[in-house]
Amino acid sequence: MAAMTLNSVNFGAAKAMNFEYVGLKMHQNITSARPHSVKFVPRGLIVNAEAQGEGPVKKLGKSDEECEAAVVAGIVPEAPPVPPKPAAPAGTPLATPLPLSRRPRRNRRSPVLRAAFQETSISPANLVYPLFIHEGELEGKKILQLEQCLDAIGLGGDMDLWKRLFSLVAKAQDVGVNSIVLFPKVPDALKTSTGDEAYNDDGLVPRTIRLLKDKYPDLIIYTDVALDPYSSDGHDGIVREDGVILNDETVHQLCKQAVSQARAGADVVSPSDMMDGRVGAIRDALDAEGFQHVSIMSYTAKYASSFYGPFREALDSNPRFGDKKTYQMNPANYREALIETRDDEAEGADILLVKPGLPYLDIIRLLRDNSSLPVAAYQVSGEYSMIKAGGALKMIDEERVMMESLMCVRRAGADIILTYFALQAARCMCGEKR
Numbered sequence: 559m560a561a562m563t564l565n566s567v568n569f570g571a572a573k574a575m576n577f578e579y580v581g582l583k584m585h586q587n588i589t590s591a592r593p594h595s596v597k598f599v600p601r602g603l604i605v606n607a608e609a610q611g612e613g614p615v616k617k618l619g620k621s622d623e624e625c626e627a628a629v630v631a632g633i634v635p636e637a638p639p640v641p642p643k644p645a646a647p648a649g650t651p652l653a654t655p656l657p658l659s660r661r662p663r664r665n666r667r668s669p670v671l672r673a674a675f676q677e678t679s680i681s682p683a684n685l686v687y688p689l690f691i692h693e694g695e696l697e698g699k700k701i702l703q704l705e706q707c708l709d710a711i712g713l714g715g716d717m718d719l720w721k722r723l724f725s726l727v728a729k730a731q732d733v734g735v736n737s738i739v740l741f742p743k744v745p746d747a748l749k750t751s752t753g754d755e756a757y758n759d760d761g762l763v764p765r766t767i768r769l770l771k772d773k774y775p776d777l778i779i780y781t782d783v784a785l786d787p788y789s790s791d792g793h794d795g796i797v798r799e800d801g802v803i804l805n806d807e808t809v810h811q812l813c814k815q816a817v818s819q820a821r822a823g824a825d826v827v828s829p830s831d832m833m834d835g836r837v838g839a840i841r842d843a844l845d846a847e848g849f850q851h852v853s854i855m856s857y858t859a860k861y862a863s864s865f866y867g868p869f870r871e872a873l874d875s876n877p878r879f880g881d882k883k884t885y886q887m888n889p890a891n892y893r894e895a896l897i898e899t900r901d902d903e904a905e906g907a908d909i910l911l912v913k914p915g916l917p918y919l920d921i922i923r924l925l926r927d928n929s930s931l932p933v934a935a936y937q938v939s940g941e942y943s944m945i946k947a948g949g950a951l952k953m954i955d956e957e958r959v960m961m962e963s964l965m966c967v968r969r970a971g972a973d974i975i976l977t978y979f980a981l982q983a984a985r986c987m988c989g990e991k992r
């Protein structure tokens with residue numbers, strides 16, 4: 559704003575000359591005059607750059623006509639006093655300017671400059687919205703808690719599942735979020751030790767995909783490939799009687815699960831189980847069935863993290879015994895993520911995912927620097943809950959911390975972010991306050 563005001567005045571002697579050029583020329587004159595004009599003349603023209611955006615910008619009192627008349631008459635205003643010196647508080651020490659050749663704050667001094675030099679951006683197109691689906695009526699407290707956690711409040715518990723699902727998808731699309739990832743909660747009666755419900759073509763997930771694709775053909779649907787929602791043991795793989803999670807046998811099931819999801823219309827199948835060799839096997843299985851166009855987003859570096867707590871609580875998906883440390887990665891490990899990256903790349907993954915997000919920014923950056931594939935990050939339930947709780951307790955500004963956390967994940971190198979904030983953040987990006 560200030561620069562524009564200045565220019566429109568500085569075109570004074572311009573008359574018949576080219577606008578652009580004259581503007582430049584006048585500017586040079588002003589610049590050369592600067593070192594000598596130390597006199598401070600308070601005028602409406604002076605705008606403290608730092609105040610821009612925060613306070614009202616002072617305007618020249620002149621109308622366009624008056625400006626034009628001044629230009630025609632050759633009246634050129636005085637150069638602004640340099641440097642403008644608003645009063646510092648009493649007691650501010652008198653300091654000789656430091657002899658700095660570089661003052662990084664110069665590029666941060668106004669909203670326009672800050673916007674011009676912003677290195678990272680984020681848009682609703684970068685977000686994937688996780689949606690939780692369950693069979694039939696509301697099953698009580700746990701799912702309700704989850705819906706709160708999903709910020710789906712206001713949808714009402716009376717509407718049936720499909721209406722609520724459609725309504726959420728429509729709301730997300732309204733603000734530019736066209737990607738969702740589905741997580742099912744299946745009744746215990748359907749869970750077995752080999753998780754066969756995972757590849758039932760008429761199971762909850764395939765039916766949901768078909769319904770959504772029918773109504774929203776452009777919606778990109780990511781699915782979760784893992785046995786835990788279908789396993790009576792609550793593990794991502796088949797458990798042997800001695801407690802060992804079987805790898806290759808599990809991969810066999812995962813291939814059937816992925817193909818079943820692809821058949822229903824899934825766009826991106828996302829193995830989150832951390833079994834070895836599953837990406838290659840799933841690729842082969844998809845291709846063998848004619849699903850060459852279906853992408854694989856591999857959970858490349860998924861850590862055995864306590865940040866999954868709220869998710870497991872809500873879906874009642876805690877492992878029935880033990881933990882997931884024989885397949886999910888040790889949070890202390892960094893190099894190991896590279897091994898997984900190389901394997902997933904070689905096996906044909908289309909997208910590499912890091913999970914959780916914010917505590918693992920170094921891993922996101924590691925993958926970004928070591929692969930040309932798109933990188934995804936999952937801001938998980940624990941991260942989401944901490945920001946929500948901090949906001950509710952008025953300990954932090956929820957909206958700002960939400961946006962900052964997402965921007966930081968992008969800065970670390972993630973192309974897309976799976977986040978429960980997707981709807982809220984996209985609304986915020988679209989300028990909708992709520």
Ligand code: PBG
Pocket residue numbers: 782784786794830831865866867868869870875882937938939940
């Ligand atoms: C497992 C799965 C997990 C999450 C989604 N799918 C983690 C786990 O239970 O090991 C966690 C997501 C979250 O915490 O938001 N297939």
